[in-house]
Amino acid sequence: MASSKLQLTSSKIEPADVRPIVISGPSGVGKGTLIQMLQDAHPGVFTRTVSHTTRKPRVGEVEGVSYFFVPDGRFGAMVWNDAFVEYTFFGGNSYGTSQQNLEDQMATGLVVILEVDVEGVKQMRQAGTVDARYIFIKPPRFDTLETRLRGRNTETEESIEKRLEQATRELDQLGYYDMVIMNDDLAETYKKLEAFIWGSTTR
Numbered sequence: 001m002a003s004s005k006l007q008l009t010s011s012k013i014e015p016a017d018v019r020p021i022v023i024s025g026p027s028g029v030g031k032g033t034l035i036q037m038l039q040d041a042h043p044g045v046f047t048r049t050v051s052h053t054t055r056k057p058r059v060g061e062v063e064g065v066s067y068f069f070v071p072d073g074r075f076g077a078m079v080w081n082d083a084f085v086e087y088t089f090f091g092g093n094s095y096g097t098s099q100q101n102l103e104d105q106m107a108t109g110l111v112v113i114l115e116v117d118v119e120g121v122k123q124m125r126q127a128g129t130v131d132a133r134y135i136f137i138k139p140p141r142f143d144t145l146e147t148r149l150r151g152r153n154t155e156t157e158e159s160i161e162k163r164l165e166q167a168t169r170e171l172d173q174l175g176y177y178d179m180v181i182m183n184d185d186l187a188e189t190y191k192k193l194e195a196f197i198w199g200s201t202t203r
């Protein structure tokens, strides 16, 4: 992976703004990669929420670490009980961030990172209940997504098509975000993300 070639300086200095950070953007744009880089460069600063999902675990995924894997009925009951700060139906499965998990992560005293799709961000913004910083990662060109998703080798053809279809809709809704960063060169993108989180407004 490209990130292993980067020279990252490791720092435990917390950002002045410790509100949760919501990272959004189309599938394959590099959200997971960038979040991992933040955590690697700043051990002991960030924690991530763990989403609930109705999708089946992939090889290597661990219950309660990668996701909370739940059946459809349980997920539906949680929606009914207003247990999610955001949830979405995507690629044939439901995903959501529970209020409980967000509170648990915030209680650690670390800066919480949430990876949320655009529909989820819309819900969070409209409800206005989570005071967070919202960042959108966008691809340099639409077809970059397809190349990266194929290169990742984790998706079926059907899943790739659903993700690209959804990306078209997502790229149309940038108004919900405090910051939009284009992920062309990974090292440059990472620097911009870090600068924004630590208070600079470099775009």
Ligand SMILES: Nc1ncnc2c1ncn2[C@@H]1O[C@H](COP(=O)(O)OP(=O)(O)OP(=O)(O)O)[C@@H](O)[C@H]1O
Residues within 6 Å of the ligand: 001, 002, 025, 026, 027, 028, 029, 030, 031, 032, 033, 034, 148, 149, 151, 152, 183, 184, 185, 186, 187, 189
């Ligand atoms: N700037 C970049 N240049 C080239 N490749 C990149 C760049 N950023 C990320 N990648 C690669 O693109 C692929 C997709 O990245 P990643 O899995 O982080 O996307 P994601 O947005 O988290 O997707 P999903 O929402 O589906 O989980 C990975 O193989 C990653 O290494």
